[in-house]
Amino acid sequence: MLQVARPLSPASLPQARALPPASAQVEPSRSNLRSPVRDSFTAAAAAPAGARGMLGDALSRVGHLRLPIPWPGKGEADKIGWIQKAFPPAKESTAEFESLHQQVLAGKDVMPAEAKDCVFLAVGGLLSQYAPKELYFDDNLDALEDAGLQVGRVPVDTDMGVEHNAAIVREAVLEAAKNGKKVVLIGHSKGGLDSAAALAMYPELKEHVRALVTVQSPYGGSPMAQDLLDNPLVRYGLGGAVEALGGSIQAGEDLTYDSRQKFLAKHPMPEGIPTVSLASTTFKPTSPLFAFQEYMQHRYGVKSDGLVVPQDAFIPGSKAVTLHGLDHLESTVTNPNPFKSYKPADITLSLVAMALRMPKEG
Numbered sequence: 001m002l003q004v005a006r007p008l009s010p011a012s013l014p015q016a017r018a019l020p021p022a023s024a025q026v027e028p029s030r031s032n033l034r035s036p037v038r039d040s041f042t043a044a045a046a047a048p049a050g051a052r053g054m055l056g057d058a059l060s061r062v063g064h065l066r067l068p069i070p071w072p073g074k075g076e077a078d079k080i081g082w083i084q085k086a087f088p089p090a091k092e093s094t095a096e097f098e099s100l101h102q103q104v105l106a107g108k109d110v111m112p113a114e115a116k117d118c119v120f121l122a123v124g125g126l127l128s129q130y131a132p133k134e135l136y137f138d139d140n141l142d143a144l145e146d147a148g149l150q151v152g153r154v155p156v157d158t159d160m161g162v163e164h165n166a167a168i169v170r171e172a173v174l175e176a177a178k179n180g181k182k183v184v185l186i187g188h189s190k191g192g193l194d195s196a197a198a199l200a201m202y203p204e205l206k207e208h209v210r211a212l213v214t215v216q217s218p219y220g221g222s223p224m225a226q227d228l229l230d231n232p233l234v235r236y237g238l239g240g241a242v243e244a245l246g247g248s249i250q251a252g253e254d255l256t257y258d259s260r261q262k263f264l265a266k267h268p269m270p271e272g273i274p275t276v277s278l279a280s281t282t283f284k285p286t287s288p289l290f291a292f293q294e295y296m297q298h299r300y301g302v303k304s305d306g307l308v309v310p311q312d313a314f315i316p317g318s319k320a321v322t323l324h325g326l327d328h329l330e331s332t333v334t335n336p337n338p339f340k341s342y343k344p345a346d347i348t349l350s351l352v353a354m355a356l357r358m359p360k361e362g
Contacts (some may be wrong), residue, residue, distance in 0.1 A: 057078055079221065080223055082221075082261070082300060083260075083316065087268070089314075090292070090316060090317065090318045094322050094323070101346060111353055115352070116149065116200070118181055118210055120144050120185075120186060121176060123192070124191050125158065125190045128158045135333065135334035140186070140344045140348040150181070154169050155172075159251070160248055162193050162197045163197065166301070171203050174204075177208035181209055186213045187217060188216065188217070189218070189330065191217070192219065193217055193255070196219065208275070209273055210359075211358065212273055212276075212277075213277075213355050214313070216279060216331055217308070218260070218279060219260070220312035221256055222257075223296060225252060229256065250315035267317055272360060274354070276318060276321065277321070278323065279314070280327070281303035281309075282324065282325050282326055283297060288327075289306025292307060293327070308328065319358065
């Protein structure tokens with residue numbers, strides 16, 4: 001039985017690699033399951049010392065690799081931002097976000113009344129299940145829960161491919177909707193791709209999903225994905241570790257431009273589902289992803305959050321929000337710095353309010 005209220009005694013979650021049964025559950029309790037932290041297709045620059053076993057060793061090795069600048073060849077230069085040309089463009093909506101964000105900072109309730117009739121399900125990003133027991137997505141969900149809203153996590157296999165995880169998202173949505181509530185999906189990084197893929201592959205979900213929010217998701221692909229996987233040391237070190245743990249290198253392959261183009265040609269995002277897509281940029285040496293920010297700036301001349309560039313992060317037809325000074329980790333990882341311009345809790349409230357103010361069509 002689906003538990004989105006997160007009771008005091010959490011149930012165990014299924015971790016099988018096969019497609020999930022109808023009883024697949026949304027993670028019921030965050031209090032005892034605080035393991036996911038970092039969210040990247042390598043977690044390289046942020047590789048924590050306490051990461052688990054073989055994967056931790058591989059990530060540490062990857063994190064010390066210095067990608068050569070300049071890199072020979074054109075790389076992915078011609079593919080960056082391809083999705084904005086191939087599909088209807090996203091609508092620039094950063095000003096709307098900033099208005100809501102200021103209200104949130106002032107302590108105002110920005111949630112429409114219908115939020116009480118929704119269940120908010122978080123979908124984490126690649127490899128996050130193997131990170132140390134730090135806070136990931138907790139601030140985001142706490143903000144919604146403190147507003148009196150029902151929340152939960154979708155137990156995706158974060159080191160598996162998009163299509164595999166889309167099936168898990170489908171089961172979670174159908175379970176959450178059994179009591180008649182609508183579902184709002186909130187996906188960070190690859191979790192946004194898994195969420196969007198579920199909506200594209202399973203049309204029966206449309207009636208149950210009120211809105212989709214993606215946070216720094218490489219919907220069109222990412223230059224870092226292909227460039228990293230083209231590096232034999234990275235592919236061998238990371239791919240071997242992931243596969244030894246029962247995962248699949250397909251999880252990284254699914255973030256490349258070629259894979260995204262093929263997938264979206266077959267499974268485009270359905271129309272009529274209110275969608276908000278957040279992207280961010282930063283270029284600061286204090287970021288654990290600074291080496292990647294520097295690499296993309298020098299090789300491709302693009303600003304990024306360290307892993308994703310805004311040109312690739314916006315779902316066609318969505319409301320697009322671009323924030324500056326925010327790296328790929330800061331939208332979902334707790335940071336005690338009181339001087340941060342944007343905090344996970346405030347970002348989430350503002351994005352969800354934006355999504356729920358959009359009418360659902362069809």
